[in-house]
Amino acid sequence: xxxxxxxxxxxxxxxLSAAIIVCRRFLADYGLCAIxxxxxxxxxxxxxxxxxxxxxRSAEVFLPSGCGSRASCGLCKxxxxxxxxxVLATERPLLTQGDIRGxxxxxxxxxxRGPIAIELPPDLLAVRLYRARLESAGMLxxxxxxxTFALDEPxxxxxxxxxxxxxxxxxxxxxxxxxxxxxxxxxxxxELIVRLVxxxxxxxxxxxxxxxxxxxxxxxxxxxxxxxxxxSELICVAGGCGLAPVKCIVEHxxxxxxxxxxxxxxxxxxxxxxxxxxxFGGLAGRHPDFSYVYSLSNPRAGPAxxxxxxxxxxxxxxxxxxxxxxxxxxxxxPEPMIAAxxxxxxxxxxxxxxxxxxxxxxxxxxxxxx
Amino acid sequence: MTExxxxxxxxxxxxxxxxxxxxxxxxxxxxxxxxxxREISTAAGLGLAVTFVTVATAPINWLIYNCLLAPFNLTxxxxxxxxxxxxxxxxxxxxxxxxxxxxxxSALGIFLPLITVNCAILGASLxxxxxxxxxxxxxxxxxxAGLGWMLAIVLMAGxxxxxxxADMPAAFAGVASAMVIAxxxxxxxxxxxxxxxxxxxxxx
Numbered sequence: 001x002x003x004x005x006x007x008x009x010x011x012x013x014x015x016l017s018a019a020i021i022v023c024r025r026f027l028a029d030y031g032l033c034a035i036x037x038x039x040x041x042x043x044x045x046x047x048x049x050x051x052x053x054x055x056x057r058s059a060e061v062f063l064p065s066g067c068g069s070r071a072s073c074g075l076c077k078x079x080x081x082x083x084x085x086x087v088l089a090t091e092r093p094l095l096t097q098g099d100i101r102g103x104x105x106x107x108x109x110x111x112x113r114g115p116i117a118i119e120l121p122p123d124l125l126a127v128r129l130y131r132a133r134l135e136s137a138g139m140l141x142x143x144x145x146x147x148t149f150a151l152d153e154p155x156x157x158x159x160x161x162x163x164x165x166x167x168x169x170x171x172x173x174x175x176x177x178x179x180x181x182x183x184x185x186x187x188x189x190x191e192l193i194v195r196l197v198x199x200x201x202x203x204x205x206x207x208x209x210x211x212x213x214x215x216x217x218x219x220x221x222x223x224x225x226x227x228x229x230x231x232s233e234l235i236c237v238a239g240g241c242g243l244a245p246v247k248c249i250v251e252h253x254x255x256x257x258x259x260x261x262x263x264x265x266x267x268x269x270x271x272x273x274x275x276x277x278x279x280f281g282g283l284a285g286r287h288p289d290f291s292y293v294y295s296l297s298n299p300r301a302g303p304a305x306x307x308x309x310x311x312x313x314x315x316x317x318x319x320x321x322x323x324x325x326x327x328x329x330x331x332x333x334p335e336p337m338i339a340a341x342x343x344x345x346x347x348x349x350x351x352x353x354x355x356x357x358x359x360x361x362x363x364x365x366x367x368x369x370x
Numbered sequence: 371m372t373e374x375x376x377x378x379x380x381x382x383x384x385x386x387x388x389x390x391x392x393x394x395x396x397x398x399x400x401x402x403x404x405x406x407x408r409e410i411s412t413a414a415g416l417g418l419a420v421t422f423v424t425v426a427t428a429p430i431n432w433l434i435y436n437c438l439l440a441p442f443n444l445t446x447x448x449x450x451x452x453x454x455x456x457x458x459x460x461x462x463x464x465x466x467x468x469x470x471x472x473x474x475x476s477a478l479g480i481f482l483p484l485i486t487v488n489c490a491i492l493g494a495s496l497x498x499x500x501x502x503x504x505x506x507x508x509x510x511x512x513x514x515a516g517l518g519w520m521l522a523i524v525l526m527a528g529x530x531x532x533x534x535x536a537d538m539p540a541a542f543a544g545v546a547s548a549m550v551i552a553x554x555x556x557x558x559x560x561x562x563x564x565x566x567x568x569x570x571x572x573x574x
Contacts, residue, residue: 008442
C-alpha cells in the first residue's frame with residue numbers, strides 16, 4: 001500500500017517536474033537580449049527572461065531599489081524608449097498618468113524578452129558597488145546605531161546622498177537605502193545611522209553586524225546639491241533618523257564655509273530618542289552663525305528629564321524662523337512631517353524650488369523625493 | 371444533446387454560479403476575495419485567471435482520481451495529488467502564457483502565482499469527485515464554479531468601490547464592512563435556490 005502510494009505520487013510529481021523542466025528549457029529561454037542605454041551610449045548584452053533590474057545589476061548598473069522587487073517602493077523607475085511590453089497591473093499604483101505616457105516603468109517588473117532601449121541619468125551610470133568592512137559601531141540611542149565602514153575604494157559623494165546596502169537574506173541579497181551621515185571629507189569611510197525597525201531585514205542585519213564584518217554598498221544616489229551662494233542661509237529640518245543626512249550636510253557646510261548661516265531643527269518623540277545633541281552643541285560653540293533646536297513631540301512617553309522645547313517640529317519652525325526668501329531648505333523625515341514643514345517654510349517666504357525633501361520611512365515604503 | 375441533458379447541464383452550471391457559489395456558499399477562496407476586491411479591473415483579471423485554472427485542472431484531477439487513484443485503491447492520496455497537480459500546472463501555464471501571448475500575460479500572468487494556493491480551485495476539483503460527476507459534468511461544474519467565483523469578486527469590487535464614499539464609522543470600514551457585504555450577498559444568492567430546484571422538478 002505504502003509502496004504504491006509512493007510510486008503513484010512519485011509518478012505525478014515526476015510528470016509535472018518534467019513538464020516544468022521542459023518548459024523552462026524551451027519556453028522560458030529568451031537567449032541573449034541587448035539593452036540599449038541612452039540611444040547608443042552603451043549596449044549591454046544580458047540573458048533574457050530576467051527582470052530589467054536584475055539584468056542591469058548583472059551588468060553592474062545599479063538602479064536604486066528598496067523593496068526587494070515587490071513593486072512597493074517605486075525607486076527603480078526607469079524610462080523605456082523601446083520594448084518592454086505593456087504596463088503591468090503591479091506597476092500602475094506607483095505610476096502617474098504622466099509617467100505612463102512618458103514611458104516610465106518599474107525596472108523590477110519589466111521582464112526582458114527581446115531587445116529593449118532605456119534612458120538613464122548619467123549620475124546613475126556612475127554608481128558602482130563598493131566592498132566595505134565595519135570599522136566601528138556604537139549605540140546613539142536605545143534603538144539607533146551609528147556604524148562606520150571602511151571602503152575598499154574612495155567614494156565620491158555629495159552631502160545628502162545615500163547608499164544602498166546589500167543585505168544577504170535566504171532569498172538572495174535585498175537592497176536597503178541608508179543616508180550617509182559622516183563627513184564627505186574622508187572618501188574611504190562612510191558613516192550610517194540606522195534605527196532598528198521591528199521585522200526590518202536591513203536594520204536588523206546592520207544592528208547585529210559585528211565589527212570587522214563585510215558588507216557591500218551601491219552608491220551614491222540622490223539629487224540634493226548645496227547652494228553655491230555663500231550668502232544663502234541653509235535651513236535643515238530632521239525628524240527622527242532623518243538626522244543622518246542632515247548631520248552630513250551641516251558638517252560639510254560648516255567645514256567648507258565656517259561663517260555660513262545655518263539653522264537646524266530636530267524633531268524626536270521623547271527624550272530617549274534624542275541623539276547627537278552634544279555634537280551639534282560643539283558645532284554651535286565654534287560657529288556663531290549656526291544654531292539648533294530640538295523639540296519633543298511626545299515628551300511624556302519617555303523619562304521626565306527634558307527641559308527643552310516640546311511640540312511638533314513644524315510648530316518650532318513656525319515659531320523660531322523669521323520670514324524671508326533667498327534661503328535653501330533640506331527636510332528629512334516621515335511624510336506627514338515633510339508636508340507640514342514644507343507648508344510652514346512656504347509661508348515663511350521660501351520658494352518650492354529651494355525646498356528639498358527626503359522621505360525617510362521604514363524600508364518597504366522608502367522613496368526619495370525629487 | 372437531449373432536452374433533459376441540456377437542462378441538467380444548465381442546472382449544474384447555474385447551481386455552481388448562484389445557489390452553490392463556491393465563494394459565498396462554501397466560503398472557499400476567501401483570502402484573495404477580500405484582498406483583491408478593491409478594483410473592478412483587478413477583480414475581473416483575478417476572476418478570469420481562477421476560472422481558467424479551475425476549468426483546466428478539475429478534469430485533470432478527475433482523470434487522475436478515476437484512472438490512477440481509484441483503480442489502485444489509493445483514493446486517500448487525493449488531497450496530495452490534487453494540490454501537486456494544481457501547483458505544477460500553474461507553473462507550466464504561466465510560462466506558456468508568457469511565451470505565447472504577452473497581452474494575456476500582462477492581464478492574467480501576475481495573478482497566476484497568487485492562485486496556486488487558492489482553495490476555491492482545489493474545492494472545485496474535490497466537489498466534482500464527491501458528487502460523483504462524470505468527466506463532462508465535472509467540466510461544466512468547474513466552469514460554473516470559476517464563473518461564480520469571478521461573479522462574486524467582481525460584484526464585491528463594485529460594492530466596495532461605492533462603499534468608499536459611504537460615511538461609515540472608522541472601526542467598521544475596510545474588512546469589517548466587506549465581511550458584512552459578503553454575508554448579505556450570500557443571502558441574496560441563496561434566495562435563487564428555489565428557481566433551480568423548481569426547474570429540475572419540472573424537467574422530470
